[in-house]
């Protein structure tokens with residue numbers, strides 16, 4: 001069913017109210033589906049060539065990642081102490097305003113986004129099949145990024161996204177694009193219920209927005225970035241985002257043109273990796289409309305000139321039943337504090 005699914009999923013224009021221009025696909029205009037197959041195939045081919053060339057030079061792994069074990073819910077988790085925390089930012093996009101202060105109880109959160117290797121362990125242990133892998137009128141496939149040759153209308157994301165009926169976490173860019181040698185990369189093409197299923201298998205939950213943002217700030221409540229006031233302190237890239245003219249060319253000046261393995265950039269003040277950039281992450285808090293959840297943190301597609309959402313306060317709506325190649329998740333465990 002993919003034509004109907006694509007049409008419905010790309011037709012959430014009303015949900016854009018309150019959310020400003022984004023590189024993300026869930027709110028795409030309905031006319032996206034009329035993108036011709038020939039043009040789409042051409043754009044995808046160009047993107048695939050560019051990505052394969054760049055990935056050869058990038059590392060396959062940056063962290064030692066423990067095998068996930070439901071009997072050890074604390075493994076791989078970092079304690080975030082209880083306290084007051086700032087939520088939001090007045091300096092960027094309307095949906096992040098106003099800044100407010102909230103109290104967050106202590107909790108544990110994954111040091112990094114859930115990886116392909118971890119999700120594979122879950123799928124093997126449980127036989128779980130994700131929404132993108134299921135055949136049906138409301139399931140199957142996901143959104144794939146493919147840079148356009150030109151952009152006439154910056155509110156029309158058809159120039160850089162297309163619906164790919166064969167995309168799933170096992171092949172995030174569709175048929176022919178598997179995850180061999182990508183066990184340490186964040187799992188993507190994950191719908192909300194897929195993320196929740198993994199979390200529950202581990203005895204975990206998904207974070208609320210306030211929990212996620214408190215964790216992402218790493219103790220720097222007054223800073224726009226997870227590491228401080230400047231996007232690139234001393235010229236150093238602190239997160240995987242986009243450099244170059246979006247959506248035409250990602251120069252990969254930060255070391256990665258496209259997705260990076262988890263943990264390749266410095267951790268924040270709490271010891272958490274990639275809270276911003278690399279992949280957006282699901283939270284369990286609802287957006288303003290039924291069927292949408294808040295996603296946080298920006299992705300490898302965030303450019304300073306167009307999106308600039310590799311920041312703790314950044315937030316967008318994500319369709320619960322949809323998946324993309326720039327959206328993953330991490331889990332929380334609301335167990336006892338460390339001794």
Ligand SMILES: [Ca+2]
Nearest residue numbers: 240241254256
């Ligand atoms: Ca990058």
